[in-house]
Amino acid sequence: MALIDRRTALAGVVALFGTGVFAPIARAAGAAQASKIPVISEGPPSVAVFTPAQRALMTALSDRVIPTTDTPGAIAAGVPAFLEKLLADWGSPDDRVPILDGLAAIEARSLKDYRVSAAQATPAQQDALLTLAMNDQLPKGATFFEAFRQLVITGYYTSEIGITQEREYLPVPGEYNGAFPYSKVNKVYSA
Known part of the structure; x- marks a missing residue:
């Protein structure tokens, strides 16, 4: 019984975002479906996308x-490394602009509001900064937030942790029970 691989999972995650999928994710998924690439997470990025400070902020x-x-998060799933590799290998320099500009805007706002680098801000402060970006209250914040959110979700749900621990992988699900109580559902299944 073979587990689902990142290439297969990537194609499924792209469907989640529809026509608004961030370009590097769409490119990687298209190549993955054509079996033109190895698993995306293999090897280092072709170029460094982030400075050490940007990488720390992106990780946070x-x-x-x-x-x-109750399940491992993005860091344990290797999302930061995946995100940089995807931007390096499947993103054009123009694709990286909203991410880099968004990180800069978040850093500037954190220094202004909290007098600390956003990577060292408290989780509540980081949540507030992301909320400002999501609500487009930072320069080009909504553009950054949507692209960043898609990258994180894609990295997570195509990782081994996302496939096997966050979701329950059943290559052949059990019998159909149309009256199964929703309160007894523990996890969403992926196949």
């Missing part, structure tokens, strides 16, 4: 989008 914000709860 990834953890706020999908934090550790």
Whole structure:
């Protein structure tokens, strides 16, 4: 019994975002469906996309989008490395602009409001900064937030942790029970 791989999962996640999918994700998924690429997470990025400070902030914000709860979060799933690799190998320099500009806007706002780098801000402060971006209350914040959210979700739900721990993988689900009580459902299934 073979587990679902990242290439297959990537195609499924793209369907979640529809026509508004961030371009690097769409490119990687298209190549994955054509079996032109190895698993995306293999090897280092072709270029460094982030400075060390940007990488620390991107990592902290990834953890706020999908934090550790009763299942591992974005950091444990390797989302920050995936995100940089996807932007490096499947994103054009123009595709990176909203992410880099958004990180800069969040950093500037954190320094102004909290007098601390956003990577060192408290989780509540980081949530507030992401909310400002989501509500387009930072320069080009909504553009950043949507692209960043898609990257984090894609990285997480195509990782081994996202496939096997957050969701329950059943290659052949059990019998059909149309009267199964919703209160007994523990996880969403992926196949």
